[in-house]
Amino acid sequence: xxxxxxxxxxxxxxxxxxxxxxxxxxxxxxxxxxxxxxxxxxxxxxxxxxxxxxxxxxxxxxxxxxxxxxxxxxxxxxxxxxxxxxxxxxxxxxxxxxxxxxxxxxxxxxxxxxxxxxxxxxxxxxxxxxx
Numbered sequence: 001x002x003x004x005x006x007x008x009x010x011x012x013x014x015x016x017x018x019x020x021x022x023x024x025x026x027x028x029x030x031x032x033x034x035x036x037x038x039x040x041x042x043x044x045x046x047x048x049x050x051x052x053x054x055x056x057x058x059x060x061x062x063x064x065x066x067x068x069x070x071x072x073x074x075x076x077x078x079x080x081x082x083x084x085x086x087x088x089x090x091x092x093x094x095x096x097x098x099x100x101x102x103x104x105x106x107x108x109x110x111x112x113x114x115x116x117x118x119x120x121x122x123x124x125x126x127x128x129x130x131x
Contacts, residue, residue: 007056007078009064009071009095016069019059023052045106048085057086061093075099077129081120084108091116099129 007019023029030053037050054062056078064071072094076082081104082090090098091112098113098120113120123129 003080005056005079007060007076009060009074009076011071011074016071016074017060017063017067019054019056019061019063021053021056021059024054027052029053043105045083045104045109048083055083055086057082057090061089064093071095080104081106081122082109082113084112087112091118097121099123101125 003021005021009016009018030051036052037047040047040050042050057076060076061071063069073096074094075097076090076095077099079100080102081100082098083104083106087106087109095118098118100120100122101124103122110120121129
């Protein structure tokens, strides 16, 4: 695991679900057994299928599915910009806005979100998101 990421799905200032990146339940974590993408020297933003972990956004979406929580129209708050795998999922569940602290080098993710008219805001702690 190259970084620690957290995500929240929010509607009308109410947190619906949360997620963080990590291995599926019962599976050894990358921090314990090593990251295959790092071992293969895969650049950030590429070959996500080689990662055994789930992304924070994925876990937030899975939490909504597991508990029957409606998330269409929600805003995703995340510590980093979604990858292309997560972007496709976010489009299909109806996320309308993404607020993130950092960018991510995945041009396809940006293209997918743009084509779906999902507004993406990259903010800093000194420049918080606009309501």
